[in-house]
Each structure stands twice: as C-alpha cells, then as structure tokens.
Amino acid sequence: MFASTRIALRLTQAGLAQRFYATGAGANTLLFVEHKDGLIGGATLNALTAASQLGGSVTALVAGDAPEAVAQQVAKLAGVSKILTAKDAAYANNLPEDIAPLLVAAQAQFGFTHLLTGHTAVGKNIFPRAAALMDVAAVSDITGIEAEDTFVRPIYAGNAIATVKSGDKIKVVTVRGTAFEAAASSNESSVPEEAAPTAEKPSLTQWVSEEIQKSDRPDLGTAKRVISGGRGMKNGENFTLLYDLADKIGAAVGASRAAVDAGFVDNSLQVGQTGKIVAPELYVAVGISGAIQHLAGMKDSKTIVAINKDADAPIFQVADYGLVEDLFKAIPELTEKIAK
Amino acid sequence: MSNPLRIFVPVKRVVDYAVKVRVNAAKTDVDRNVKHSMNPFDEIAVEEAVRIKEKAPKTEIVAISVGTTKSQETLRTALAMGADRAVFVEVKDDSTLQPLAVAKLLKAYADKEADKPDLFILGKQAIDDDANQTGQMLAGLLKWPQTTFASKVEINGQVLKVVREIDGGLETISTKLPAIITTDLRLNEPRYASLPNIMKAKKKPLIKLTPEDLGVDITPRIQTLKVEEPAKRVGGRKVESVDELIDKLRNEAKVL
Numbered sequence: 001m002f003a004s005t006r007i008a009l010r011l012t013q014a015g016l017a018q019r020f021y022a023t024g025a026g027a028n029t030l031l032f033v034e035h036k037d038g039l040i041g042g043a044t045l046n047a048l049t050a051a052s053q054l055g056g057s058v059t060a061l062v063a064g065d066a067p068e069a070v071a072q073q074v075a076k077l078a079g080v081s082k083i084l085t086a087k088d089a090a091y092a093n094n095l096p097e098d099i100a101p102l103l104v105a106a107q108a109q110f111g112f113t114h115l116l117t118g119h120t121a122v123g124k125n126i127f128p129r130a131a132a133l134m135d136v137a138a139v140s141d142i143t144g145i146e147a148e149d150t151f152v153r154p155i156y157a158g159n160a161i162a163t164v165k166s167g168d169k170i171k172v173v174t175v176r177g178t179a180f181e182a183a184a185s186s187n188e189s190s191v192p193e194e195a196a197p198t199a200e201k202p203s204l205t206q207w208v209s210e211e212i213q214k215s216d217r218p219d220l221g222t223a224k225r226v227i228s229g230g231r232g233m234k235n236g237e238n239f240t241l242l243y244d245l246a247d248k249i250g251a252a253v254g255a256s257r258a259a260v261d262a263g264f265v266d267n268s269l270q271v272g273q274t275g276k277i278v279a280p281e282l283y284v285a286v287g288i289s290g291a292i293q294h295l296a297g298m299k300d301s302k303t304i305v306a307i308n309k310d311a312d313a314p315i316f317q318v319a320d321y322g323l324v325e326d327l328f329k330a331i332p333e334l335t336e337k338i339a340k
Numbered sequence: 341m342s343n344p345l346r347i348f349v350p351v352k353r354v355v356d357y358a359v360k361v362r363v364n365a366a367k368t369d370v371d372r373n374v375k376h377s378m379n380p381f382d383e384i385a386v387e388e389a390v391r392i393k394e395k396a397p398k399t400e401i402v403a404i405s406v407g408t409t410k411s412q413e414t415l416r417t418a419l420a421m422g423a424d425r426a427v428f429v430e431v432k433d434d435s436t437l438q439p440l441a442v443a444k445l446l447k448a449y450a451d452k453e454a455d456k457p458d459l460f461i462l463g464k465q466a467i468d469d470d471a472n473q474t475g476q477m478l479a480g481l482l483k484w485p486q487t488t489f490a491s492k493v494e495i496n497g498q499v500l501k502v503v504r505e506i507d508g509g510l511e512t513i514s515t516k517l518p519a520i521i522t523t524d525l526r527l528n529e530p531r532y533a534s535l536p537n538i539m540k541a542k543k544k545p546l547i548k549l550t551p552e553d554l555g556v557d558i559t560p561r562i563q564t565l566k567v568e569e570p571a572k573r574v575g576g577r578k579v580e581s582v583d584e585l586i587d588k589l590r591n592e593a594k595v596l
Contacts, residue, residue, distance in 0.1 A: 042507070140471045155470055156355070159361045159370075160361060162564050204516075208513055249596065274465075304575065
C-alpha cells in the first residue's frame with residue numbers, strides 16, 4: 001500500500017513538472033554541485049531531478065581547486081543546460097565563507113530564481129549563509145515540489161508534513177536526496193561551459209584535516225539495503241554480526257543514536273533526525289527500540305524489518321515484518337540461511 | 341592573557357522532544373498545548389558555554405531567546421545551568437517566526453550592545469522546524485566565520501579550533517574569534533540544573549526587548565499553507581521464525 005502511494009506521488013510530481021513547462025513558467029535554477037575526490041556526490045543528482053521538476057533551465061555550478069573533471073561528469077547529466085566552473089584553491093574544502101559569496105555573485109549575474117543543492121552536511125552549511133547574504137529565506141530539506149514557490153518538507157522529526165510557500169524572489173532550497181530519484185546520465189555532453197563570476201573570498205576559516213570512515217560497504221545515504229544496530233547490540237564487537245550479514249546482502253550498516261553514544265560505532269553511521277536520513281528498499285533494525293528520532297531517519301524505507309526480543313518495542317509498529325527473538329540467535333541464523 | 345570572553349547563547353522553547361506531536365484540527369500547525377522545553381541542541385550550547393566559563397571564570401554568558409512570554413522559562417533554565425544574564429525578545433506569535441528574522445534580531449542585539457560578543461554558540465537545529473539555518477544566517481549577516489555541527493571545541497586565546505561532523509566522518513577547521521559555533525549532539529552532555537541554582541537563577545538579570553526596539557522586521561517570508569500527518573505505515577506483522585522472514589522478504593516483499 002505504501003509503495004503504491006509513493007508511485008502515485010511520483011506521477012503527480014512528473015505531471016506538475018510537465019505543467020510548468022507547458023505554461024512556460026521560467027524557473028532559472030542554479031544547482032550547486034557537491035563533489036569530493038573528483039566525483040559528484042552528496043545528493044546532487046537527486047537535487048538535479050528536483051531542479052528539473054521546476055521546469056526552465058538548470059545551470060550547474062562546480063567550484064573547487066580543480067573543477068574540470070567534475071564539470072565533465074556534470075556535462076553528461078540529463079537536464080543540465082549550462083555549467084559554471086569556479087576554479088580557486090579557496091573553494092577546495094566547501095568552506096561556506098568563500099562559497100556563499102560565489103553563489104551570491106552567480107545569482108546577481110544570471111538572475112537565478114532558484115538555488116538548489118542536497119540537504120547534506122555541505123549543503124546545510126553553505127545555503128543558509130548564502131540566503132542571508134541575499135536577504136531571502138531558505139527552505140530546508142524539501143521532499144516535494146508543488147509549484148515554483150511551493151514546497152513540501154517534514155517538520156517535527158518527520159511527524160508532520162508542511163506545505164510552505166516562499167514569498168521571496170529567490171528561492172534558496174536544500175533537497176532531501178531520498179525523496180527524489182537520482183538524475184540519469186545522457187549520452188550528449190555538449191553543454192556550454194563558462195567561468196563563474198569572481199567573488200569575494202574572505203577566507204575566514206582554515207581547513208585543517210578530516211577523518212573519513214573507510215568502508216567497502218555501500219554509502220549509507222544511498223544504499224539499497226541498510227542494516228542498523230541499536231543498544232541491543234550490547235557492544236562494538238557484536239556489530240561484526242551485522243557486518244557479516246551486510247556483506248552477504250550488499251548492505252550498508254547504520255546505527256541508532258544509543259549505539260553511537262555508547263561508543264559501539266562511529267557517529268557517521270547514525271540514522272535519525274540528527275544523523276542520516278535513509279530510504280532504502282530494505283531496512284533491518286536490529287536491537288533498536290524505535291524512538292521518534294530514529295524513525296525520523298528511516299520510516300520512508302520501502303520494507304522495514306525489526307528484530308528485537310521485546311515484543312512491545314515501538315519499532316514493531318512501523319515494521320512490515322517483525323521477528324521477536326534474541327538478535328544474537330536470529331542474526332547468525334539469518335546470515336547462514338541467506339547464504340544458501 | 342586576552343580579555344575575558346563574552347558568549348551569546350540563543351535558546352529556543354520547543355515542544356519537548358519526547359512528545360508525539362499531532363497535527364491540529366485546522367491542519368495549520370501541530371497541537372502546541374503540550375509539554376515544552378529547551379531545544380536539546382541549545383542545552384548543549386549552554387553547557388558548552390558554561391564549560392568554557394569554568395576554565396575561564398571571567399567569561400560572561402548571555403542567554404537570548406525570541407518567543408512568546410513563556411520563552412522566559414527557557415531563559416531561566418539557561419540561567420540555572422550557568423548563564424549570567426538573559427535577554428528576552430518578545431513576540432506575540434512565535435509560530436511564524438523564522439530563522440532569517442531570528443538571525444536579524446540576534447545581529448541587531450549584538451550590534452546594539454556596547455560590549456560585543458566574541459562568540460555565539462547556537463544549537464545546529466531546532467527540533468520543531470528542523471531548519472538548521474539560524475547559525476549560518478547569523479554568521480552570514482555578521483560576516484563572521486561559522487563552525488557548524490561542532491562535536492569538539494577548543495579555544496586558545498583568539499584561536500578557535502572545531503571538529504565538525506560531516507557526511508562520512510569528521511573535519512577539523514580553525515578560525516579566529518569572533519565566530520559562530522553550532523552544536524551537534526555529541527559535543528557534550530548537558531548538566532541538570534540543581535535546585536539551589538534554579539533558585540539563584542530567579543535573581544539573575546533578565547531584560548525584555550521587542551523586535552521594534554531592535555528595529556527588525558520579522559514579517560515571515562515563508563507562509564505555511566498546510567500541515568498534515570505523514571503517510572501512515574501499516575506495520576505490526578510478526579513472523580515466527582528466521583525461515584519465515586527470509587521467505588517473506590524473498591517472495592512477498594521481493595527485496596532479497
């Protein structure tokens with residue numbers, strides 16, 4: 001039932017996009033391209049789909065110390081009509097103090113009506129600053145587009161859905177990646193490319209270092225299958241049980257805040273209101289009670305499985321399939337039997 | 341030794357995090373006649389300021405809240421946790437108060453004060469509107485550096501070093517004061533206010549202002565057309581065994 005609602009929603013969105021084209025309503029959208037290590041990342045591909053739904057043209061901005069390779073990839077994306085590149089060492093680490101003025105300068109030159117990017121750590125950091133510099137409101141984490149100025153977004157940890165209308169001339173919007181399909185690559189790559197306008201680079205902050213969790217498993221934010229552990233895992237070593245199962249079925253591993261706070265796993269694995277929002281095809285919650293804040297991060301998953309020995313855990317109220325059993329018995333059994 | 345720090349900590353009164361919110365009958369908002377408390381990320385902001393003060397006792401902590409008259413309770417909580425004084429900007433209706441307006445009010449107050457703040461510490465987001473904007477907007481308006489989603493803060497003289505939570509891990513950035521910090525959950529564990537401190541907080545200074553006093557137009561830029569319940573999930577189906585679970589996932593849900 002839930003799946004069919006989603007399909008209906010997509011059809012409506014596609015219909016709306018069509019209508020914008022038909023009426024010639026001219027959105028002129030700037031898509032900020034998030035990238036890392038020469039690859040397009042964040043929820044940029046999903047934000048591009050959202051941008052396409054607005055109708056009109058989409059200009060992609062690629063900023064960095066070496067934006068060329070990423071610009072080549074962007075040129076192949078269906079729906080991009082122009083690429084702006086901004087090459088400067090100051091843009092290497094997505095520091096908002098330098099990138100926000102670049103967005104403002106680009107808007108001033110080309111009269112963009114919409115600025116879009118993914119609602120990621122990078123997008124959240126840069127976009128509100130840019131909005132303030134332009135004296136316009138920002139619209140965070142949209143999950144739907146109803147009109148050029150009307151957006152749908154979850155509030156109260158996803159427990160209510162608000163439809164909001166922006167009265168500002170420029171709409172500065174971050175897009176929830178899991179709510180929009182990723183844009184496809186096209187075969188053409190004859191997209192015109194030009195240099196972005198130069199902007200003030202106050203360089204108020206210095207990037208020092210980063211520590212990225214290395215993993216061979218798929219990225220948590222975009223994985224088709226996710227297995228998450230909670231307090232019920234009891235310790236970090238026991239997460240090996242989940243890693244074994246995840247590796248069998250090609251899943252990413254996530255965690256509840258309780259598991260992160262207890263030090264079982266790194267906080268980059270946290271799923272929830274304050275961590276990652278995921279919407280995979282399969283979400284397996286293991287030893288997770290299902291607090292509101294955790295549900296906020298995963299309740300749009302297509303199929304939810306809960307494995308918990310407490311039959312009254314709230315997670316069972318949202319789970320499509322619940323197994324009331326000790327995880328230390330159920331998970332190894334599941335891993336063994338799935339292998340066959 | 342540098343001058344004592346002055347830290348401004350904006351705090352917001354929100355529906356308590358444990359409350360299961362319900363959409364109101366008119367579908368214009370959620371039912372707000374429920375328990376409220378300080379936004380959890382703001383408690384972390386107050387705690388961080390108090391910890392800085394514990395190392396440098398001359399630090400002054402100013403808690404600020406914009407909201408209806410009940411927001412004063414939230415300010416008293418901040419005072420009981422260790423803030424020195426409070427500033428209350430009163431609005432008639434805080435349901436239409438938006439991050440840009442709050443950021444402008446905070447900037448206006450900072451500009452108005454003879455003793456300028458060295459640091460604003462804000463929560464990274466309020467758990468009601470989930471916007472995650474105010475700190476970044478304030479930094480933009482002030483043209484100050486922003487160190488958002490902080491999980492570790494080090495202040496050494498005028499140098500601020502912050503470990504930030506980013507997608508995939510952590511990042512360290514460094515800047516000079518004055519600056520903006522927004523707090524992530526793992527920055528610290530906020531303390532509970534003790535009864536004596538709650539009593540003492542009642543005597544700490546709290547000044548009242550209005551947006552007009554600060555010369556800020558708080559007209560909302562965004563209009564909420566409607567608020568609805570999210571699509572309900574039909575859960576609750578239990579399976580008896582791992583075998584049945586695998587069978588359902590393969591043949592019914594077709595996700596394996």
